[in-house]
Amino acid sequence: MEKKSLFLEKFLLMKIRVLLAIFAFSVVISCNKDKDILNTLNEYNTEMESKGYHFGDVLNLPKEVTENAESIAISFGDKETSTLIVDPEFFTLGDNAVTFNIKKKNGEILTQDATIYVFAKNPEAKLTYKIVKEYPHDPKNFVQGFQLEGNTVYESDGQHGESRILKYTLGETTPIASTSQPEDVFSEGSTIVGDKIYQLTWQNKKGFIYDKNSLKLLAEFPYPNVMGEGWGLTYDGKNLIASDGTKNIYFLEVSDPSKMVRYISVAGNTEAYDQLNELEYHKGFIYANVWQKPIILKINPQNGEVVGKFDFTDLAKLNTKDPTNDVLNGIAFKGEHMLVTGKLWPKIYEVSIQ
Numbered sequence: 153m154e155k156k157s158l159f160l161e162k163f164l165l166m167k168i169r170v171l172l173a174i175f176a177f178s179v180v181i182s183c184n185k186d187k188d189i190l191n192t193l194n195e196y197n198t199e200m201e202s203k204g205y206h207f208g209d210v211l212n213l214p215k216e217v218t219e220n221a222e223s224i225a226i227s228f229g230d231k232e233t234s235t236l237i238v239d240p241e242f243f244t245l246g247d248n249a250v251t252f253n254i255k256k257k258n259g260e261i262l263t264q265d266a267t268i269y270v271f272a273k274n275p276e277a278k279l280t281y282k283i284v285k286e287y288p289h290d291p292k293n294f295v296q297g298f299q300l301e302g303n304t305v306y307e308s309d310g311q312h313g314e315s316r317i318l319k320y321t322l323g324e325t326t327p328i329a330s331t332s333q334p335e336d337v338f339s340e341g342s343t344i345v346g347d348k349i350y351q352l353t354w355q356n357k358k359g360f361i362y363d364k365n366s367l368k369l370l371a372e373f374p375y376p377n378v379m380g381e382g383w384g385l386t387y388d389g390k391n392l393i394a395s396d397g398t399k400n401i402y403f404l405e406v407s408d409p410s411k412m413v414r415y416i417s418v419a420g421n422t423e424a425y426d427q428l429n430e431l432e433y434h435k436g437f438i439y440a441n442v443w444q445k446p447i448i449l450k451i452n453p454q455n456g457e458v459v460g461k462f463d464f465t466d467l468a469k470l471n472t473k474d475p476t477n478d479v480l481n482g483i484a485f486k487g488e489h490m491l492v493t494g495k496l497w498p499k500i501y502e503v504s505i506q
């Protein structure tokens with residue numbers, strides 16, 4: 153009797169060991185399988201980062217992923233889609249930080265972060281120009297906003313302790329009027345709206361409104377929270393148009409610039425952009441500097457697609473001694489000609505667009 157029970161005990165112990173081994177083995181297999189799925193997804197997404205997608209494209213995920221999934225969802229913070237289509241309801245032009253949620257057939261969920269790039273449908277035109285005239289520019293001005301009306305330049309000068317709004321006659325550098333900001337203010341983009349000038353601050357979360365004639369400060373306004381910072385500013389005759397150093401451009405109500413009407417994200421046909429800086433609206437398009445890049449983008453204000461691109465490398469070479477500081481930044485229009493300058497540049501260039 154005793155012998156029999158010992159035998160039974162041994163038998164049961166062996167059975168448990170075998171079961172444990174099978175269980176451990178299947179856990180390893182399953183873990184390896186999960187790793188394979190995630191590695192395959194990562195390889196696919198990494199490859200697609202350079203190729204990019206266009207709106208309407210389908211994400212053709214590898215079989216290794218789809219065959220092992222009951223469902224796949226892509227989440228964008230609080231939004232989620234499970235159609236695997238690059239739908240503009242969820243995706244924006246440029247980079248999209250997303251998380252893939254793969255529900256396996258056993259109910260387990262695997263997650264992986266990825267960046268999905270969406271590019272503009274059509275290739276941008278290579279825009280060319282010819283320098284037709286040069287004007288002096290005060291090389292002490294750290295240009296953050298730049299526009300022309302008649303023959304008068306309205307300019308924002310940045311940096312803490314040196315920020316101001318000023319106006320001067322094109323061809324001269326002595327200000328006709330100027331208003332300085334408190335030490336803690338870093339002035340950014342500015343634009344003309346009727347008989348007023350609007351100006352953003354970089355991180356002070358507010359903007360200023362001045363009388364255009366005297367540059368006397370009239371009022372302040374908060375800019376919308378969705379804008380992390382204040383960078384460029386322009387006006388299309390209806391809305392203020394602002395950049396905040398991201399890939400986004402925001403349309404704000406003039407009567408209450410704390411209210412955003414809509415926004416666009418910007419991208420080219422093969423390239424994403426961010427750090428959009430000084431802006432100028434001209435005849436149906438937004439022209440934008442890109443921080444620390446010697447280029448100017450021509451952007452469709454309806455959908456954010458870059459339709460054309462100027463290369464100002466030659467002018468930047470002449471004027472940029474420190475690539476982190478004295479960079480191309482300043483776009484204005486003089487009739488059909490464009491005026492361009494930069495931070496601390498000694499010149500303003502008038503160019504005809506070819």
Ligand SMILES: [Ca+2]
Nearest residue numbers: 298431432483
């Ligand atoms: Ca401008």
